[in-house]
Amino acid sequence: MKNAELWFTEYQSDNLSIGLRINKTIHSEVTEFQTLDIMETEQYGNLLVLDGCVMTTDKDxxxxxxxxxxxxxxxxxxxxxxxxxxxxxxxxxxxxxxxxxxxxxxxxxxxxxxxxxxxxxxxxxxxxxxxxxxxxxxxxxxxxxxxxxxxxxxxxxxxxxxxxxxxxxxxxxxxxxxxxxxxxxxxxxxxxxxxxxxxxxxxxxxxxxxxxxxxxxxxxxxxxxxxxxxxxxxxxxxxxxxxxxxxxxxxxxxxxxxxxxxxxxxxxxxxxxxxxxx
Amino acid sequence: MKNAELWFTEYQSDNLSIGLRINKTIHSEVTEFQTLDIMETEQYGNLLVLDGCVMTTDKDxxxxxxxxxxxxxxxxxxxxxxxxxxxxxxxxxxxxxxxxxxxxxxxxxxxxxxxxxxxxxxxxxxxxxxxxxxxxxxxxxxxxxxxxxxxxxxxxxxxxxxxxxxxxxxxxxxxxxxxxxxxxxxxxxxxxxxxxxxxxxxxxxxxxxxxxxxxxxxxxxxxxxxxxxxxxxxxxxxxxxxxxxxxxxxxxxxxxxxxxxxxxxxxxxxxxxxxxxx
Structure with missing residues (x-):
C-alpha cells in the first residue's frame, strides 16, 4: 500500500489500547467458539488473536x-x-x-x-x-x-x-x-x-x-x-x-x-x- | 462530540503504539527545549507528554x-x-x-x-x-x-x-x-x-x-x-x-x-x- 499503514489495535478497555503494525493477516476464521485471527506483525512476529484479544506472539x-x-x-x-x-x-x-x-x-x-x-x-x-x-x-x-x-x-x-x-x-x-x-x-x-x-x-x-x-x-x-x-x-x-x-x-x-x-x-x-x- | 472519540496515541516505535482515551487537552505549549502537553485521560488521570512521549500520569x-x-x-x-x-x-x-x-x-x-x-x-x-x-x-x-x-x-x-x-x-x-x-x-x-x-x-x-x-x-x-x-x-x-x-x-x-x-x-x-x- 502507498500512503497507508496497517495496524492491529486492541481496545484493552474502553479507555486503553495497544497497537501493533501489521504486515498482513495470515489467517482469519470464526470457529465454533470464538473469532480467531493470525497476523504477521513487524515488532513481535506472528500474533494470535482470539475474540479480538492478543493471546500470544512469537517474540514474547x-x-x-x-x-x-x-x-x-x-x-x-x-x-x-x-x-x-x-x-x-x-x-x-x-x-x-x-x-x-x-x-x-x-x-x-x-x-x-x-x-x-x-x-x-x-x-x-x-x-x-x-x-x-x-x-x-x-x-x-x-x-x-x-x-x-x-x-x-x-x-x-x-x-x-x-x-x-x-x-x-x-x-x-x-x-x-x-x-x-x-x-x-x-x-x-x-x-x-x-x-x-x-x-x-x-x-x-x-x-x-x-x-x-x-x-x-x-x-x-x-x-x-x-x-x-x-x-x-x-x-x-x-x-x-x-x-x-x-x-x-x-x-x-x-x-x-x-x-x-x-x-x-x-x-x-x-x-x-x-x-x-x- | 457526537459520534467521535478523542485518543492520545504514542508511537513508541515504528511498529508499536499505546492509546489512551482523552477527555480534553488541558495545556499545550512549545517550550525552549521541547513540546509539552497535558491531557486529562479516562484511565490514568492527568497525563504529561514531552516531545510526544508519555512522561507520567496521575495513576501510575x-x-x-x-x-x-x-x-x-x-x-x-x-x-x-x-x-x-x-x-x-x-x-x-x-x-x-x-x-x-x-x-x-x-x-x-x-x-x-x-x-x-x-x-x-x-x-x-x-x-x-x-x-x-x-x-x-x-x-x-x-x-x-x-x-x-x-x-x-x-x-x-x-x-x-x-x-x-x-x-x-x-x-x-x-x-x-x-x-x-x-x-x-x-x-x-x-x-x-x-x-x-x-x-x-x-x-x-x-x-x-x-x-x-x-x-x-x-x-x-x-x-x-x-x-x-x-x-x-x-x-x-x-x-x-x-x-x-x-x-x-x-x-x-x-x-x-x-x-x-x-x-x-x-x-x-x-x-x-x-x-x-x-
Missing part, C-alpha cells in the same frame, strides 16, 4: 509460557502427571515436557481450531504437541476435571480472558473441581489478568481460590503485549509452598525463568497485596 | 517515582545530600524527602516550564518542591554536576528518553561527571528504558557505567504507560551493594516499593542478563 510468548509452567513445576518436588486447561497453542505443554519427572501431560482445549492453526502458524510454540507423553483432548476443560478425580500433580489453567468460552474458568465451582482433580499434594496455577486493569476480578478470584485451597499465592511477570504489561498468576496449593519448597532449576535454556526470578516474582508491590488481603 | 506515577528513589536511598546507609537531574515534575523529590536522613535535595531541571506546569496540573506529584530542604535549580544538569564535585551521596538521573534535550545524559562522559559529583561512598541511578524495546541502548549504557563505577546493577519495575510496560533502572555505585547493603525500609505508605520488592526487582530474567553480560 516465552514469558507467559515459562512462567505459567516452571513456577508450579519447580514448586512440586516430583510432578509426574500434568493437565493444561486451555492453552491450545501448545506453549505451556512445550515447557512442561522439559521436566524430566513428567510422565504424562494432558492438553484439554475446547477449541480444536486453536490447536490446528497453532501447529500451522506457530510451529515453535506448538512443538511439544507431538511428544509421546502428551495427550491432546479437544474437550471442555470443566467436564474433563469432573471426570478425572485425583489424577494430576499439577494443573495449569491457561485460559483466555473471562469473556466468551473462558467465563466458567474464573469461578469458585471450577476451583473446587480443580481441587478434586488434583492428587493429595497437588497444586494449580491460573492466569489471573492485570493488577492495574482487573482489580475486582483479582480480588474475587483470590478469595475464591482461598476458600478452596489451604494455600494461595500470587506472582507476577512482564508481558508487553498484554494490557498494562503487568500480568498475574495465582497458585492454589494443597501442600507445597512456592518459596519454602522451591526446587533447584531443572530445565536449561529458559529466557525468562530462573530460580531468582521465581523468588522475585512473588514479591508483590503493596498496591497488589492490598487487592488480595481479604 | 507512583511506580516510577518510588522505584527511582527508594531503591538507591535504601542502599545508601545515610543519604544526606541528594541530586535529581531532570525530574521537573517533582515526583522523585517528593519521595526523597520522605527519608529522615536527607538534609538537602537539589532538583536540576533544564526546562523551567516542566516545573511550573507540574505545580499547576500535577500538584500531588510536585508537592515536595516547596519543602525547605529542596533547592530547585533551572539549569543544565551536565553543567551542574561539573560545578559540584564530591557533593552528593545519591544522584538520580530522571531523564526523558534519549532524544532531544536528554541525549547527553546517556553518555560515558556524563557518567564520569556523575562519579565525580558523588562523595567517596556515593551511588547513582538512571532510568534506562525497556529491555524489550531498547536492547542496544541498555547494553551500551551498562557498559559505559561499568567502565566508570566499581559496581553496576540493573533493576526492573512495571510501568503500564511506558513502552512494553517493563522498565529498567541502572545503578552505578562506588561502595554499597543494593542487596548486600540493603537498609530496612525507612518510609511508610509506599504503594509499589517494599523491602521484598527491592530484592525482587534485581532478579533479572536471563534474556535481560544477556543484554548486560558484556
Amino acid at each position: 510468548e516465552f514469558v507467559y509460557h515459562e512462567m505459567i509452567s516452571h513456577v508450579p513445576l519447580h514448586t512440586h518436588p516430583n510432578p509426574k502427571r500434568v493437565l493444561v486447561i486451555g492453552g491450545g497453542d501448545g506453549g505451556a505443554i512445550r515447557e512442561i515436557i522439559k521436566h524430566p519427572s513428567v510422565e504424562k501431560a494432558v492438553l484439554a482445549e475446547i477449541d480444536g481450531r486453536v490447536i490446528e492453526t497453532s501447529k500451522e502458524y506457530f510451529p515453535q510454540i506448538a512443538s511439544g504437541l507431538a511428544d509421546p507423553r502428551v495427550d491432546v483432548q479437544v474437550t471442555d476443560g470443566i467436564q474433563y476435571v469432573k471426570d478425572h478425580k485425583g489424577e494430576f500433580d499439577v494443573i495449569l489453567v491457561d485460559s483466555t480472558d473471562p469473556i466468551g468460552p473462558a467465563v466458567g474458568l474464573f469461578a469458585r465451582d471450577f476451583y473446587q473441581l480443580v481441587f478434586e482433580a488434583l492428587t493429595d499434594d497437588g497444586l494449580f496455577v491460573a492466569q489471573t489478568e492485570s493488577p492495574f486493569a482487573n482489580q475486582k476480578l483479582i480480588s474475587q478470584v483470590n478469595a475464591d481460590i482461598k476458600s478452596v485451597f489451604p494455600q494461595t499465592h500470587m506472582y507476577l511477570a512482564f508481558i508487553p503485549t498484554y494490557p498494562t504489561g503487568m500480568w498475574s498468576f495465582t497458585m492454589g496449593s494443597k501442600k507445597y509452598n512456592p518459596l519454602q519448597d522451591q526446587q533447584p532449576q531443572r530445565v536449561t535454556g529458559t529466557k525468562y525463568y530462573s530460580s531468582d526470578v521465581h523468588k522475585g516474582a512473588f514479591a508483590l508491590p503493596p498496591f497488589v497485596q492490598e487487592l488480595i488481603k481479604g | 506515577e507512583f511506580v516510577y517515582h518510588e522505584m527511582i528513589s527508594h531503591v538507591p536511598l535504601h542502599t545508601h546507609p545515610n543519604p544526606k545530600r541528594v541530586l535529581v537531574i531532570g525530574g521537573g515534575d517533582g515526583g522523585a523529590i517528593r519521595e526523597i524527602i520522605k527519608h529522615p536522613s536527607v538534609e538537602k535535595a537539589v532538583l536540576a531541571e533544564i526546562d523551567g516550564r516542566v516545573i511550573e506546569t507540574s505545580k499547576e496540573y500535577f500538584p500531588q506529584i510536585a508537592s515536595g518542591l516547596a519543602d525547605p530542604r529542596v533547592d530547585v535549580q533551572v539549569t543544565d544538569g551536565i553543567q551542574y554536576v561539573k560545578d559540584h564535585k564530591g557533593e552528593f551521596d545519591v544522584i538520580l538521573v530522571d531523564s526523558t528518553d534519549p532524544i532531544g534535550p536528554a541525549v547527553g545524559l546517556f553518555a560515558r562522559d556524563f557518567y564520569q561527571l556523575v562519579f565525580e559529583a558523588l562523595t567517596d561512598d556515593g551511588l547513582f541511578v538512571a532510568q534506562t528504558e525497556s529491555p524489550f524495546a531498547n536492547q542496544k541502548l541498555i547494553s551500551q549504557v551498562n557498559a559505559d557505567i561499568k567502565s566508570v563505577f566499581p559496581q553496576t546493577h540493573m533493576y526492573l519495575a512495571f510501568i503500564p504507560t511506558y513502552p512494553t510496560g517493563m522498565w529498567s533502572f541502572t545503578m552505578g555505585s562506588k561502595k554499597y551493594n543494593p542487596l548486600q547493603d540493603q537498609q530496612p525500609q525507612r518510609v511508610t505508605g509506599t504503594k509499589y516499593y517494599s523491602s521484598d520488592v527491592h530484592k525482587g526487582a534485581f532478579a533479572l530474567p536471563p534474556f535481560v542478563q544477556e543484554l548486560i553480560k558484556g
Whole structure:
C-alpha cells in the first residue's frame, strides 16, 4: 500500500489500547467458539488473536509460557502427571515436557481450531504437541476435571480472558473441581489478568481460590503485549509452598525463568497485596 | 462530540503504539527545549507528554517515582545530600524527602516550564518542591554536576528518553561527571528504558557505567504507560551493594516499593542478563 499503514489495535478497555503494525493477516476464521485471527506483525512476529484479544506472539510468548509452567513445576518436588486447561497453542505443554519427572501431560482445549492453526502458524510454540507423553483432548476443560478425580500433580489453567468460552474458568465451582482433580499434594496455577486493569476480578478470584485451597499465592511477570504489561498468576496449593519448597532449576535454556526470578516474582508491590488481603 | 472519540496515541516505535482515551487537552505549549502537553485521560488521570512521549500520569506515577528513589536511598546507609537531574515534575523529590536522613535535595531541571506546569496540573506529584530542604535549580544538569564535585551521596538521573534535550545524559562522559559529583561512598541511578524495546541502548549504557563505577546493577519495575510496560533502572555505585547493603525500609505508605520488592526487582530474567553480560 502507498500512503497507508496497517495496524492491529486492541481496545484493552474502553479507555486503553495497544497497537501493533501489521504486515498482513495470515489467517482469519470464526470457529465454533470464538473469532480467531493470525497476523504477521513487524515488532513481535506472528500474533494470535482470539475474540479480538492478543493471546500470544512469537517474540514474547516465552514469558507467559515459562512462567505459567516452571513456577508450579519447580514448586512440586516430583510432578509426574500434568493437565493444561486451555492453552491450545501448545506453549505451556512445550515447557512442561522439559521436566524430566513428567510422565504424562494432558492438553484439554475446547477449541480444536486453536490447536490446528497453532501447529500451522506457530510451529515453535506448538512443538511439544507431538511428544509421546502428551495427550491432546479437544474437550471442555470443566467436564474433563469432573471426570478425572485425583489424577494430576499439577494443573495449569491457561485460559483466555473471562469473556466468551473462558467465563466458567474464573469461578469458585471450577476451583473446587480443580481441587478434586488434583492428587493429595497437588497444586494449580491460573492466569489471573492485570493488577492495574482487573482489580475486582483479582480480588474475587483470590478469595475464591482461598476458600478452596489451604494455600494461595500470587506472582507476577512482564508481558508487553498484554494490557498494562503487568500480568498475574495465582497458585492454589494443597501442600507445597512456592518459596519454602522451591526446587533447584531443572530445565536449561529458559529466557525468562530462573530460580531468582521465581523468588522475585512473588514479591508483590503493596498496591497488589492490598487487592488480595481479604 | 457526537459520534467521535478523542485518543492520545504514542508511537513508541515504528511498529508499536499505546492509546489512551482523552477527555480534553488541558495545556499545550512549545517550550525552549521541547513540546509539552497535558491531557486529562479516562484511565490514568492527568497525563504529561514531552516531545510526544508519555512522561507520567496521575495513576501510575507512583511506580516510577518510588522505584527511582527508594531503591538507591535504601542502599545508601545515610543519604544526606541528594541530586535529581531532570525530574521537573517533582515526583522523585517528593519521595526523597520522605527519608529522615536527607538534609538537602537539589532538583536540576533544564526546562523551567516542566516545573511550573507540574505545580499547576500535577500538584500531588510536585508537592515536595516547596519543602525547605529542596533547592530547585533551572539549569543544565551536565553543567551542574561539573560545578559540584564530591557533593552528593545519591544522584538520580530522571531523564526523558534519549532524544532531544536528554541525549547527553546517556553518555560515558556524563557518567564520569556523575562519579565525580558523588562523595567517596556515593551511588547513582538512571532510568534506562525497556529491555524489550531498547536492547542496544541498555547494553551500551551498562557498559559505559561499568567502565566508570566499581559496581553496576540493573533493576526492573512495571510501568503500564511506558513502552512494553517493563522498565529498567541502572545503578552505578562506588561502595554499597543494593542487596548486600540493603537498609530496612525507612518510609511508610509506599504503594509499589517494599523491602521484598527491592530484592525482587534485581532478579533479572536471563534474556535481560544477556543484554548486560558484556
